[in-house]
Amino acid sequence: MNPPERLLDRLPEWTRSIRFRYTLLYSAVLFGLAAVVLAAIYLVLLMALRATPVSSGRALFCPHGECITVITFREAERLVNAETLGKLRYYSLGALGVLFVSSLGVGWVVAGRVLAPIGRITAVARDIQATDLSRRIQLPGPEDELKQLADTFDAMLARLDAAFAAQRQFVADASHELRNPLAIIRTNVDVALADPDASTDDLRQTIAVVKRAGDRMSLLVDDLLALARRQQPTLEHEPVDLGAAVAEASDDFMVPAETRDIVLDRAIAPGVVVTGDREALKRVVANLLDNAVRLAPAGSRIRLATGSEGNRAWIAVADEGPGISPEDQAHVFDRFWRADKARARADGGTGLGLAIVRQLVESHGGEVRMHSKVGVGSSFVVWLPITRPAIDGGQR
């Protein structure tokens, strides 16, 4: 657009580097300083030594026909001074010239040394593809600014690597979970179709199996979508009456609990308001209750309670189910983890319920804790921050 920019564009590549600019700056500053110092010395000397060159001789003395100029001692002193100053000027300019050239060279080398790690960082960063994040810069040398930069970069790479690995693992797990019902559908249909004399009962049975597998897949797809959607910040931020939301979510479980002869006790404290996504919080309660109702033995009791403590609200679900062994407790919130694979698949769990719970709770700035004892039961407690206490008894 404007001429200077076009001029910059026309310059060769290497003149646009930091190294070049640093060299120019270094050399210009050094040259300027040296010039100022030399000029100052020169001027001071010039003032101190009155140096006027000898003008034409005032007295001519011709003893033997040859004339020599006669000058006074003072005049001779001035003459010497003038010559000294002239020499000083000459050598100073020479020294300045040499200094300028050598400062360019030294500046170029020093800038190269200082900037070398950046070159290395750039080269590694350029080499790294999104699919191979295993490389690190690992800059050697002292703990200086560039080393800190490289280390920060390495730490970022490690986090990215872990995130990508988790993503790959998730995709592998999800495809694995989807392949099993697909295999069931395909094999059953293949086997049924290959039998020319299949009876209506046989076919009916095959259809029932296919329906079961289809139901399982749609549950799984729902959960996978829920999980993927929650990874994006699309959650609402609005005041939610926790008691009302929990009551609403638990209403859906009264009938399933009753049919399994399970008592669902509710102790819901009114007036606790948290900030968040109402639907997401209902899903948290629903997933916890779903697990409890599915796994608790008939005739047992499930307790659901909410309340607040200080500036935190809590939701607790306790069952009298089989419990979870201490070594398994660490995996409870992992995706696709099941306490008993064979049983959980048969009764319709996707293995994603608690992973979703944890993700939703953490996206609300809360945490979920589990306490379990084999043969006694499990309890889950969700803690959520309260942003503002309710004043009017939670009626909003």
Add this chain to the structure above:
Amino acid sequence: MRVLVVEDEADLADAVARGLRREGYAVDVAYDGDEALEKAAVNAYDLVCLDLNLPGIDGIEVVRRIRADGGAQPPRVLMLTARDRTVDRVVGLDEGADDYLVKPFDFDELKARVRALLRRDAGRSGALLQVGDIELDSARHEARRVGRPLALTPKEFALLHYFLSRAGQVLSQEDLLEHVWDENADPFTNTVRVTVMTLRRKLADAGKGQPIETVVGRGYRLREEP
């Protein structure tokens, strides 16, 4: 030929077993690794269809133990896996599996791979099995003697298949019960004797002479030379 299907998804295991039974194999089913090892220790299987991802003892461990305890002729192992990463298959093959199939699979492909694996023991490379004037096409499910088709029941077909793949060997009633019938067969009935009898009659009707001879006190043998 006797096959063990190991798969924790009951709906899948039962369908595979049903389909393979219709092909004339004697099929048992195990729903987890422990059950698979128990059955493999008791019965002499010719082939194991094994899901790698099992509750309890996992598939890789099952392959390893079946290989280790399989005796002189351990069963062929066909892995079924829902994981399509190469590393999972490599581990399975390295531990002694003979082939693999990624879920979901085409049932025709499963049948073809089962046939191919069972052929390896007989040291042949085609689906066609021929001894003397008897021919058996395991892919098409056809058997002929002197070019004349034999109308065999699935059990008779499976029995003939086993005789042909062990031509010249003396096979006891227990051998036949082990490899041609599944675990639901009652070992105290004379089902083996009866089936051998009907098979021999059908073979005799189709050509000259009786290819299956009785070795007194030991069992039966298919003569290699007519």
